[in-house]
Amino acid sequence: MSKRRKSGRRRQARTVRIVIFLVVMLFVGLALFPSDKRTASTSSTGSVTENTVTPTAAPADAQTAAQAAADQGVTDQAAAQAGGTSFQLSDVPAYAGAPYVAVNNNVPYFSDSDMQATSFEQYGDLDSLGRCTTAYACIGQDLMPTEKRGDISSVKPTGWHNVKYDGIDGKYLYNRCHLIGYQLTAENANEKNLITGTRYMNVEGMEPFENMTADYIKESGNHVLYRVTPVFEGNNLVASGVLMEGKSVEDNGAGVLFCVYCYNVQPNITIDYATGDSSESGDTGAADQGQTNQAAPTATQAPQPAADANQTAAYIGNANTHTFHRPDCSSVARMSDKNKVTFSSREEAINAGYDPCEICNP
């Protein structure tokens, strides 16, 4: 019995030595062949180009790739690749009234080897323009906050302006927008995790995904692999949007699975993404000069509640059921005013996520 145990221990020690040797060799390999060289070698197969290859999503590599892209002058494509993806901003439809849009069929770009139920959090270094790169974490309950959020006003992300407009919730156009929300990893004034984001993107775009992830982790005790990559066009100081990816680990995405692009826009405000300057839509000022992409966020009017909606609108939506109706539909007569939203066209209603009523068939 004791001999068998000793020989078992010897075998165990040998296995440990072999594992340590393999790990050391892996690190030596990584040092000799940095990520850009490995990418080039993949490209040489001819099956993929340098622009679309998906680099390894191992956290350390992601950071290296992020920094490499940053040092070369980041494009939207390269910035997204830094997150370990082959996401391209040109694949994203122009903003059409919804704060986010699913990309890659809502499937994140994580690889199977990323799916480890061990908590970690990594925030990519700022690029040469001082912009955030990728924030990546495997979030478990152990990373979540145990106290109230601290002051983050000391951080001035690129493109930051303190500017107010009437009609914006809280008045301020910009928030210091956490890439990984405080409720998930308890990061306070971490400059690698805060970008200049509109109130609309923060609250309507990103926060719902943070809420869903946080509540799932609290309820299940499971982990969620979570990555947020801000997407900057050219040398713009304000991101056009963020790519958000999430997948629950222990149940392999059965609980949480998303891959979305959140638009960094504010309805009725035009933003110059090169500088962060802004103006109310309709102004003929210098706004929007930095935009070249089709996703240029010329702010579209979000659906607004209207008390006398029946008389003036082409279609009436119900904010509760997300169904839209003809103004003379019997459902509209019974609808509470507070639930009514108006649309000038069928297309506008559908783009805002509303379904046509099955009674009046608008």
Add this chain to the structure above:
Amino acid sequence: MRVIVAVDDRGGVLFNHRRQSSDRVVRRKIEELSEGHALWMTKYTASQFLTLPEQARLSEQPLRDAGPEDYCFVEGEPLLPYKDDMEELVRILWNRKYPGDVFLDIDPEECGMVLESTEDFAGYSHEKITMEIWRR
């Protein structure tokens, strides 16, 4: 028929074919509420219960199969075709904003229902959950 559904601030129920949220305190409330009646649900909904309550009945079309006195716990099944069969609606509000692509497709007020009671309670993973009971 009595229908139970959980929604977020925007009336959302599902996102990317997955429930927006769940809470063990809500499940316990549903078990208590439906005691003595059949509680119909799909296999997907049943998957959120660690142990299925005795009264649970599984069906891929719970709204079709439920009797007049039965409860149906639904997650994304369209209610509009059954609005006239619905005597009671238990609407659970997460009081949170989640992403959504499937929404509750009826407004109880529009269906001629009246809000009979409202109860706030703390969940296991939610600060404040509201349970509304609407009756015809």
